[in-house]
Each structure stands twice: as C-alpha cells, then as structure tokens.
Amino acid sequence: MRRLHSRSPFDSLLRLQDALDRAFENPSGGFWRAGPSGRGAFPPLNMFSDADGYKARLATPGVSGESVSIECRGNTITVSGKRDEDAEPRGSVHRRERWSGEFSRPVQFPKDADLSRAEARYSRGILTLAVPRREEMKPRQIKVSAAS
Amino acid sequence: MANEVNAAAETAPASDERTRPGRTIVPDVDIWEAEDALWLRADLPGVDEDSIDVSLDEGKLSIEGRVSVEEYENLSPVYTEHIVGNYARAFHLSDAIDAGRIRARLADGVLELELPKAERLRRREIPIQT
Numbered sequence: 001m002r003r004l005h006s007r008s009p010f011d012s013l014l015r016l017q018d019a020l021d022r023a024f025e026n027p028s029g030g031f032w033r034a035g036p037s038g039r040g041a042f043p044p045l046n047m048f049s050d051a052d053g054y055k056a057r058l059a060t061p062g063v064s065g066e067s068v069s070i071e072c073r074g075n076t077i078t079v080s081g082k083r084d085e086d087a088e089p090r091g092s093v094h095r096r097e098r099w100s101g102e103f104s105r106p107v108q109f110p111k112d113a114d115l116s117r118a119e120a121r122y123s124r125g126i127l128t129l130a131v132p133r134r135e136e137m138k139p140r141q142i143k144v145s146a147a148s
Numbered sequence: 149m150a151n152e153v154n155a156a157a158e159t160a161p162a163s164d165e166r167t168r169p170g171r172t173i174v175p176d177v178d179i180w181e182a183e184d185a186l187w188l189r190a191d192l193p194g195v196d197e198d199s200i201d202v203s204l205d206e207g208k209l210s211i212e213g214r215v216s217v218e219e220y221e222n223l224s225p226v227y228t229e230h231i232v233g234n235y236a237r238a239f240h241l242s243d244a245i246d247a248g249r250i251r252a253r254l255a256d257g258v259l260e261l262e263l264p265k266a267e268r269l270r271r272r273e274i275p276i277q278t
Contacts, residue, residue, distance in 0.1 A: 017231060020225055048223035048225055059257075062257065092180060099176070122256075
C-alpha cells in the first residue's frame with residue numbers, strides 16, 4: 001500500500017500496522033476496517049526482532065505479572081497462568097467475550113536467541129519476553145583491507 | 149427483572165466515521181447486570197490511564213484507548229497473531245443509568261466500569277399493610 005509520508009503522530013502506528021499486516025497476511029482485509037484483534041490461542045503472541053535480539057509480546061490483560069509462571073527449556077519459553085478465577089460475574093450475563101481460564105503458551109525462539117539471558121517484563125496487560133541474540137550470532141561488519 | 153435495563157445495545161462501529169488513520173480494534177467485553185448496577189469489563193492491553201477516554205453522551209457510552217507505539221519503534225515483526233492498534237467501542241445505554249455515579253477503573257490493561265442503575269428502576273419491596 002502506497003501512502004503519502006507526512007509527519008503525524010500516527011505515522012508510527014500506521015507503519016507498525018502495515019508491518020504486522022505484511023508479516024501476518026491479515027485475512028480480515030480492509031486496512032481501515034474495525035475488527036477484532038484476532039482469535040486463537042490465548043494469550044495472543046507477537047514476536048519482533050531488532051539488532052540486539054527478540055521481543056515476544058503476549059497480550060495477557062488482567063493477569064498480573066506475579067501470577068504467571070515462566071519456564072525456560074531449550075529454545076522455548078512457556079508462559080502459564082490463570083485469568084479471572086475470582087471474577088465470576090454475579091447477576092445476569094449480557095455479554096461474555098473475554099477469554100477466561102487457565103493457559104499455558106509455549107513460545108519458541110529462533111536458534112540464535114540466548115535464552116540464558118532472557119528477561120520478562122509486565123506492563124499495561126502485556127508481557128514482554130526480551131531475549132538477546134548470542135554474541136557470536138550478531139551481525140558484524142568486516143573491513144576490507146587494501147591489497148598490498 | 150433481568151435485562152430490564154436492556155443495557156447495552158451496541159452501536160455498529162461502521163456508524164461512526166473515523167477521521168484518525170489506522171485500524172481500530174474492537175475490544176472484547178464482558179457485561180453483566182447485578183441488582184443495582186450494570187458492570188462492564190473490557191480488555192485493552194497496552195493502554196494506560198492517561199490514554200483512555202470513557203464518555204457518556206446522550207446515552208451513548210464510548211470507550212477509546214490509545215496504545216503507545218514507541219515500544220514498537222525499530223522492531224520488525226517475525227511472527228504475529230494480533231494487530232496492535234487503538235481501541236474503540238460504543239454502546240447505547242438506556243436512560244436508566246445514573247450517569248453521575250459511573251465509576252471507572254483501569255488495571256493491567258483491563259477497564260472496569262460500574263454503571264449504577266437509576267434509583268427509580270431499582271427493585272423495591274412494597275410492604276403490605278394490614
């Protein structure tokens with residue numbers, strides 16, 4: 001999709017959604033359409049990378065950081081926990097769309113990820129697993145020396 | 149007794165034209181009705197207290213949340229299951245809600261709204277005189 005490049009506060013959001021769309025081949029179609037953020041395993045996962053390593057973001061709203069257990073084995077980090085155990089609504093239910101129950105979600109990282117240095121952070125309902133690349137796997141520049 | 153408030157008829161997202169660019173995500177909600185109030189819970193991961201707007205205008209309850217995209221700068225997606233974007237959803241409430249006493253709370257990306265029923269609609273036991 002071609003778009004005029006103007007500087008607006010929404011540029012970064014548009015770029016991000018564009019990038020997600022390309023990675024995802026989003027089946028919900030129309031870029032401008034409102035739609036659900038996705039249905040599938042809970043919690044939904046987005047994995048990103050940059051020069052330093054990988055960031056896996058799991059959307060776990062309402063699951064506080066202390067109540068999840070994070071286990072690391074081989075190249076996989078498994079996040080498990082429970083949501084809304086005490087939130088059984090009293091009264092008559094009009095709508096029930098939010099996911100609830102126990103979950104266990106394995107997240108597999110690429111081979112060059114160094115899981116011994118993995119870090120986890122929880123903020124605003126999103127759990128971020130940050131895993132750096134192995135030093136020897138990081139891209140590095142090789143200088144061309146002049147032939148004598 | 150139940151559903152008397154006929155709480156939340158949802159307004160179609162398409163009925164409101166948006167001028168802001170970007171895809172808007174419809175958050176998942178739970179709504180239930182208790183004796184004296186209607187409760188709503190919405191999943192808004194990535195949204196904090198400073199970037200959420202809840203408003204009630206002529207019976208239309210609107211929830212809007214903005215995510216901060218700075219945390220995604222310079223990252224390229226490897227594998228994705230959900231789109232990151234701003235949230236918006238609206239409901240029509242009957243006038244049986246006491247708008248002045250609505251309470252909202254946001255914690256860990258979950259918004260909770262307490263929408264108290266207006267006094268005149270609450271169930272009242274009528275004593276029988278002998």
